[in-house]
Amino acid sequence: MAVLDTEFLDDLQWLLVEPQDGGVTWPSGLWTQAEVLAAVNRVQSEFLRRTEITAAWAKIEVTGGDPIVPVPQDYILASEVIYGGDDATTPAIPLPRSDEWELDRALQAWDQTASTPIVYGDGIATDLLDLQLAPTPTLDGWVYLLYVACGAPISVGGLSMFTVPDEAVVTVMWGVLADLLDKVGRGEDLARAQYCHQRFEEGVLIWILNLQGVLS
Amino acid sequence: MPYQQYTLTQVIAQLAARYESVPFWTNQQATRAINLSLRTWNSLTGVWRGSATVVCPPASEDHMVPLPGTLLSRTRVTLESDGRPLVPISRFELNRIRPNWLNEYTDTGGDVPTSLQWWAPCGLYTIRLWPGNRANTNIVVKGIATTPVLVAPGDFINIGEDDLGPILDEALHILTFKQGGSRFTLTIPLHQAMLREAADRNQILAANQKFIQFMGLDRNRSYRPGHAPESGAVTAGVAAVTRPEGS
Numbered sequence: 001m002a003v004l005d006t007e008f009l010d011d012l013q014w015l016l017v018e019p020q021d022g023g024v025t026w027p028s029g030l031w032t033q034a035e036v037l038a039a040v041n042r043v044q045s046e047f048l049r050r051t052e053i054t055a056a057w058a059k060i061e062v063t064g065g066d067p068i069v070p071v072p073q074d075y076i077l078a079s080e081v082i083y084g085g086d087d088a089t090t091p092a093i094p095l096p097r098s099d100e101w102e103l104d105r106a107l108q109a110w111d112q113t114a115s116t117p118i119v120y121g122d123g124i125a126t127d128l129l130d131l132q133l134a135p136t137p138t139l140d141g142w143v144y145l146l147y148v149a150c151g152a153p154i155s156v157g158g159l160s161m162f163t164v165p166d167e168a169v170v171t172v173m174w175g176v177l178a179d180l181l182d183k184v185g186r187g188e189d190l191a192r193a194q195y196c197h198q199r200f201e202e203g204v205l206i207w208i209l210n211l212q213g214v215l216s
Numbered sequence: 217m218p219y220q221q222y223t224l225t226q227v228i229a230q231l232a233a234r235y236e237s238v239p240f241w242t243n244q245q246a247t248r249a250i251n252l253s254l255r256t257w258n259s260l261t262g263v264w265r266g267s268a269t270v271v272c273p274p275a276s277e278d279h280m281v282p283l284p285g286t287l288l289s290r291t292r293v294t295l296e297s298d299g300r301p302l303v304p305i306s307r308f309e310l311n312r313i314r315p316n317w318l319n320e321y322t323d324t325g326g327d328v329p330t331s332l333q334w335w336a337p338c339g340l341y342t343i344r345l346w347p348g349n350r351a352n353t354n355i356v357v358k359g360i361a362t363t364p365v366l367v368a369p370g371d372f373i374n375i376g377e378d379d380l381g382p383i384l385d386e387a388l389h390i391l392t393f394k395q396g397g398s399r400f401t402l403t404i405p406l407h408q409a410m411l412r413e414a415a416d417r418n419q420i421l422a423a424n425q426k427f428i429q430f431m432g433l434d435r436n437r438s439y440r441p442g443h444a445p446e447s448g449a450v451t452a453g454v455a456a457v458t459r460p461e462g463s
Contacts (some may be wrong), residue, residue, distance in 0.1 A: 002285070002362075011252070014245055017394050057280060079338075081306060082318055083271035091316035144318055146307075146338060165288055165340060167259040167363055170252050192396055195404070202411075202430045206259055209420050209427070210289065211340065 003162050005040075005154035011173060012036065016180065016187075023156045024045045030187030031180055033156060043175035043200070044151045049076045051207040055162060056149035059142050065114060067136040069143050071129050078131065080146035081120045085139055092144070095120045095133070103134055114138045171203025206210060219376050224250070227373075231384050241391045251365055253386040254373065258363040258422065260414035262289065263379060266361030269296055272332075272349045279317070279348040281355070283341050289360040290343060293335045296354035302335045302345070309335050310346060322346040382410035408432035411414040 009023025018026055026033060048054060058072050062083070071078075072102035098119035103110045107118075117133035120143075124132040133143070151163030162169050180197035181189045222230075228246045232239050241249070268284045277453055278431035283290060293302045310317055320328045328347050332355070336344040343357070365374050375383075385406040392400045411431040422428075 001366075011248055014248065015393050053340050055280075055342045057278065057338075059278075067218070080311075082311075092318040094315060165362075165433065166365075167255040167288060167321075170256050170259075173252075183228070187362040189396060190334065191334075202427075203259075205424070205426055205430070206327060206421070209424060210418070211337075 002025075003166050005160050005162065006157060008040070008104055008154070008162065008169060008173065009036070009156065011182075012176060015173075015177060028187070030185065031183070032046075035183075036125045036176070036180065037154060037156070039176045039179040040172070041151070041153045043172050044164060045076060045161070045180060047172055047175065047200075047204065047207075048148055048151055050076065050204050051168075051211065052079055052148050053165070053168065053207055053211065054148060054151075055079065055105075057144065059144050062133070062137055062143055064139045064141075066128075066139055067111070067133045067161065068125055069120070069131040069133060069145075070127075071131055071145060071147065073129070074149040075129060075145075075147050076150050077148040078120070078145060079148060080144075081143060082144040083117050083120075083133065083137070084144065085116075085141040086104045087139070093118070096167070097121065098134065100124055107134065111135045111136070149190065168203065168207055171200060171207070174199035174203060184216055219374055221374055222264040222380065222460040223370055223372045225369045227366065227380070227384070230380065231387055234384055234388050240395065245391065245418045246387070247366060249387040250383070250430065252390055254366070255363045256386055257379070257383050257410070257414070258288070258360070260411070261379075262415045263417075264361040264363060265358070269357055269397045270355050270357055272355060274347065274349060274351050274353075274355045275419040278343045279346060280338065281345055283343065283357055283359075285357045286362060287341075287357060288362050289340050290337060290357050291360070292358040293343065294356045295332065296356050296360075302332055302355070304336045305336050305346075307336050307338065307344065310334065310344070314346060317346050320346065321350045323350045339450075375427050379413075382413040385409045405432065 006022035010020045011019045013023065018028055023033065023036065041160065056072070056074070060069055060071070062069060078097070081095045082092050083095050084090065093116070095117060096119055099121050103119070111134065112137050115135040115138060116189045117135060117137050119134050121132050121134060124134070131143070152160055154162070155158060162172070164172060178193050178200055181187065181193035181196060224247060228243060231246055231250065266286055268286055270281055270284065272281055283447045290339060294300060295302070300420065322330050322332070324347060332345050332347070332349060332353060334346040336346070338344050338375055366373065389403040392403045408431055411427070412433070415431060
């Protein structure tokens with residue numbers, strides 16, 4: 001969280017034998033600034049999604065009769081969904097994840113009846129930024145969502161910090177190098193790209209194991 | 217000698233000593249490679265430890281407590297007032313044992329305790345406390361500290377000699393990346409050797425089959441007919457890297 005984007009881009013330039021200027025110029029012409037930034041943001045999001053290393057949370061109001069729960073704009077993945085009624089005496093219920101296939105077989109007419117929700121689905125609603133409760137809640141209530149948020153996009157000269165921990169920035173770096181060296185063109189270096197990809201996978205595994213080390 | 221202080225100047229000198237010819241890197245690049253290597257080592261072994269006191273505000277509407285930036289991860293949580301450790305529990309367990317935990321605070325009454333009892337990790341930087349805090353409470357979180365960063369020549373790290381070896385191996389491997397080709401490939405065993413050293417210190421890594429493959433210890437590969445044996449690969453890699461230019 002203390003690594004600046006310019007430092008990171010500087011390291012990339014050093015490893016790719018480009019002049020080090022904080023990612024401003026890529027004079028070899030093998031990569032453009034825009035595609036480097038896109039690769040960094042993509043890899044960082046993939047790392048966050050796969051490791052669930054950061055946690056964000058939100059309490060979202062739910063209207064009775066409406067099964068759709070809009071999630072925050074920075075949502076990547078739901079780690080935990082808990083449904084509660086507005087009535088303080090109604091206990092909050094952790095909802096397991098489900099899908100239409102399961103619901104059609106286990107709870108027929110789940111989308112035509114209203115009751116207390118027992119599952120949520122992130123692939124049922126047509127909008128990517130919506131979760132759907134099933135069955136449809138009868139009363140007003142709320143959903144407590146623990147989720148993985150996407151990282152702040154990095155920029156050249158922005159002096160912003162990485163969302164992932166400093167120790168995990170190394171893993172992101174390998175992932176970005178894999179992306180860049182895998183590009184079809186003069187800069188293509190499949191051997192090193194494959195190695196970088198393996199280092200990225202290795203880093204993802206290490207962080208998953210680190211998280212499971214205590215409890216997850 | 218178990219633990220020593222090594223300054224950045226000393227670490228760079230030791231790195232240069234691992235390469236027989238004129239180093240193909242600048243001091244700035246060596247510093248960056250050393251810092252990348254230190255971070256990798258810390259994420260593998262958690263060698264640097266730390267603790268921090270966290271103030272839990274009484275009016276908090278949720279049970280989540282963000283950890284301070286000086287900690288990379290958390291392993292133990294205690295109450296500052298009397299040193300009582302809170303019991304670690306997973307989110308899954310908390311949801312099953314106390315499904316209504318979201319509505320339970322230290323002032324709820326009934327069977328809900330009046331002081332903090334459990335903590336559940338949520339990602340690396342956040343923990344969930346149960347019951348939710350409604351009093352002025354400080355907790356002490358112990359865990360893995362963030363990796364020290366070496367910038368100035370006099371900056372130092374506390375580390376054992378036996379830990380410094382794998383760190384320098386990894387730094388040398390990173391430095392050869394920009395060269396590519398066989399010189400880089402031949403230093404891959406240095407990285408694998410570092411992973412094996414890390415697995416000696418962290419049994420969670422050593423028990424993972426995928427990690428064993430990353431360490432280069434996948435025996436299926438060496439049992440395959442026609443596959444070159446892996447023994448001696450580290451020595452061969454170092455020899456190739458340390459060979460002077462033009463020889």
